[in-house]
Amino acid sequence: MKKLLVVLFCLGILNSINAGGPWPQKKGNIYFKLSEWWLVFDQHYTDVGLIDPNVTNGIFSTNVYVEYGITNRLTGVVYAPMLVRNYMNNLVSKTTNEILIKGEAINKIGDADLSLKYAISKGDNFLPISATLTLGLPTGTSSAGTDGNLQTGDGEFNQMFLVDVGGGFNINKEVSSYASGFAGLNNRTNGYSDEFRFGLEAGISFLKNKIWIIGRLNGVESFKNGDTAETNTSTSIFANNSEYTSYGIEAAYYVTKNIGFSASFASAFRGEIIAAAPSYSIGVFYDMSK
Numbered sequence: 001m002k003k004l005l006v007v008l009f010c011l012g013i014l015n016s017i018n019a020g021g022p023w024p025q026k027k028g029n030i031y032f033k034l035s036e037w038w039l040v041f042d043q044h045y046t047d048v049g050l051i052d053p054n055v056t057n058g059i060f061s062t063n064v065y066v067e068y069g070i071t072n073r074l075t076g077v078v079y080a081p082m083l084v085r086n087y088m089n090n091l092v093s094k095t096t097n098e099i100l101i102k103g104e105a106i107n108k109i110g111d112a113d114l115s116l117k118y119a120i121s122k123g124d125n126f127l128p129i130s131a132t133l134t135l136g137l138p139t140g141t142s143s144a145g146t147d148g149n150l151q152t153g154d155g156e157f158n159q160m161f162l163v164d165v166g167g168g169f170n171i172n173k174e175v176s177s178y179a180s181g182f183a184g185l186n187n188r189t190n191g192y193s194d195e196f197r198f199g200l201e202a203g204i205s206f207l208k209n210k211i212w213i214i215g216r217l218n219g220v221e222s223f224k225n226g227d228t229a230e231t232n233t234s235t236s237i238f239a240n241n242s243e244y245t246s247y248g249i250e251a252a253y254y255v256t257k258n259i260g261f262s263a264s265f266a267s268a269f270r271g272e273i274i275a276a277a278p279s280y281s282i283g284v285f286y287d288m289s290k
Helices: 009-013
Strands: 030-045 051-069 074-088 099-101 104-108 112-121 129-137 158-170 176-187 195-206 211-222 243-254 259-272 279-287
Touching: 030 259, 158 195
Parallel strands: none
Antiparallel strands: 030 051, 030 279, 051 074, 074 104, 074 112, 112 129, 129 158, 158 176, 176 195, 195 211, 211 243, 243 259, 259 279
8 A cells, every 4th residue: 555645735835935044024024925836736746756656636725925024134934725625536447438446635724833933043143043933723624535545734743943043135226136045854743754954045136136036946855664554545745754855946027116016836856655636836925024
């Protein structure tokens, strides 16, 4: 029996030019983003990194992301999937065209994240460095559908601690750029594997920060200490002992001083027990820091 698939929700979480990085919001400043993220896949990476086919699955997630400057060093962050649609198509016999397994779908809220980011160094005399504690709340549905394979959450409460470091500089009056990296640990409960997470991000802006192009490289390495999901099938969307290395690109355009639109793409170089297909996101944001 094939093990669980996992949809790359972490790619959806890293969905704005202000998300991640060692830079906190100034006291009282708000960054708000409303986005739609989706992934449709008919194949997946197995537990040994090979690609196998599966019945077409899809997930669409409408997300709210907010950063608020509690102080000049401490920023609160909320990520909330307000509506998640998870579906699987009919499984049809190629020889008789008979429907072997009828397709199903659910529409529920997803798992939310609450974070606190603290600026250890703001970059005055050293590189900007921050530490972030994220609590993953099991607000989604962990089992639905005839076989319990439709989910919008994993049913576990996790705690993730990350350290970010980065820097930025101006190339000329019209162009500026930045680069940052992070590493940390994700402690998962309810039989799920603990994880080591890492990532690199670089961005360049044009027309005095009106247009941003951002590239990302992210990875998850499992400690393989979770329960083996023997009873789950390939139509599920969260998994134990999964890992991947992914790349992504995002473009953001400020229509006004504070309001803009963004679009992003992400996919995996390699993986184990994950969907083998790219994800996409579009969004609109309000950036009070400008």
